[in-house]
Amino acid sequence: MADEAFESENQKERGKEIMQAILGILLAAILSQNFILVKFCGICPFMGVSRKMDAALGMGMAVTFVMALASAACYWVNALLLVPMQLQYMQTVAFVLVIASIVQVVEMFLKKSVPALYQALGVFLPLITTNCAVLGVVLENVQKEYSFLFSVLNGAAGGLGFTLAIVVFASLRERVNESDCPECFRGYPLTLIAAGLLALAFMGFSGLRV
């Protein structure tokens, strides 16, 4: 009887630890270590697609999906192929090819099933392959030696953080683009300064830990 009580206590403790770890990863990936505003990954689509809110949201969702799927696929490629055969130096090449294939598949899927979104994203959909955030999260998963569950979680959460940043920025940009400013600041300089202030706001999350 005492043994059983001890066992369930232990399980509760471990369950609590795992929940804490999961919450920690979520908070870090979405807020305090946001891929765009803190880690500087994914700036190109951030600047390029954030003009209209619905395009931004669509892009965010697509990137989240790719990041989660890529995290899963690359975890297995690494665990089953690269590590056992001591091919760690092939990580960059292998991961980037896996990501390129996933983006190709997502492209074909969207073309058939959600053509409206496919049209809206246009040339930026294949550009997800060169999105630093996707390769960045995959490399980070390997560097921090996350398990499969945590890798996928980190990927999905990173994508959600990306979506958050790009959507918030899209709503900012409409206001920013209509405002008065010196000639030489018009266009991207002003956009970057606005992004800087958004990054400053996100710095407030930097001490957030579980």
Place this chain on the structure above:
Amino acid sequence: MNFKKHLYEGLFTKNPVTVQLLGMCSTLAISTSLFNGLGMGLAVTIITICSNVLISALRNVIPNQIRIAAYITIIAGFVTIVDLLLQAYLPALSSSLGIFIPLIVVNCMVLGRAEAFASKHDVLSSALDGLCQGIGYTAALVVVCIIRELLGYGTFGGGLLGPGGAGIRIIPQPYPAMQIALPVGGFLILGFVLAGNQWLMKRLNLKTRKKGAKK
């Protein structure tokens, strides 16, 4: 194949960072010291030249449907070579640039040049294009680095010059704003540099137009 023309384009009219807005991720992330800037600029230039040359040499052999995958594989190969060489012979730079060395693979500039230029021109022109775009990238990167290091830490030449590689102190200790070396500063400084560049371009155009009008 005009070296002067290519160089002028790379530095000013078609600068990958200030005009084409490519490779911004690395420009914003690592531009906190002169050492980082020069190191990253050099690495990207070498990789761009190598991949441009190889892709140009193979441009008639690679089938159209798989060209992006092929380009990415070739670029990833060169990036890994540079990564391993840096880890072995320049470990300080390797740990300073960290994850952004493998991320050169998805640096829009490298793939962009391969797609836009190397796949359509001969080997020598492609090499030249790689060199000039790389020089333009390094120049822009170094400008941002110097400004951020000066305003953020108050030093110049961090990692290279000064006592123990700490850089030559120009602004005394309590004055520099640390935040400029953090993400917010990256965006702000790059925004100002781009604004400055746009202003400069306008002034130069204005001068040539005035000259033309006077004639």
Place this chain on the structure above:
Amino acid sequence: MKVSVLRLALTLLLITSVTAAALAGVNALTGPVIAQRTQEQTQAAIQAVLPGGSDREITDFTDETGLVQRIYAGKQGYAFEVTPKGFDSAVTMMVGIDTQGKVLGIDIISHTETAGLGAVAAADTPVGKAFRQQFAGAGESVMVTKDGGSVDVLTGATVTSRAICTGVNAALACAAGLP
């Protein structure tokens, strides 16, 4: 130009194989150099915290914190390689503890802390050295002043300071279990 799928796949496979072969070559060339550098770095860190260095590694030890990676034994005591979690990711440090169980010194091997804030803990500046010096002589758990201990935190780097305390405590706890 109509090209069959097989031809496409084979071309891509060929390019990938050549790339892999080239990388294998470069890896064979640089691998030993990289391994040697890591070895030199570890030895330097051991020398910094354990006067007289170490002559053997202890592989049989119990560590409940999960932070102690390796233990090196020398004439003066032991050197513990611990990896507490810092601000962003793990901080790798070496803690030297003498045979009486007192800390001889600490050395930071690698970290990704913020330059100017947490990175000062590893810096060769007077402030950094003074910070690391605080741990010498400690015999029981150390804590930062905010938590009721005696270790002064680095300006703006409470998390890093706490992390280093955690590392030192893990080493001390593990040392208690050794002969």
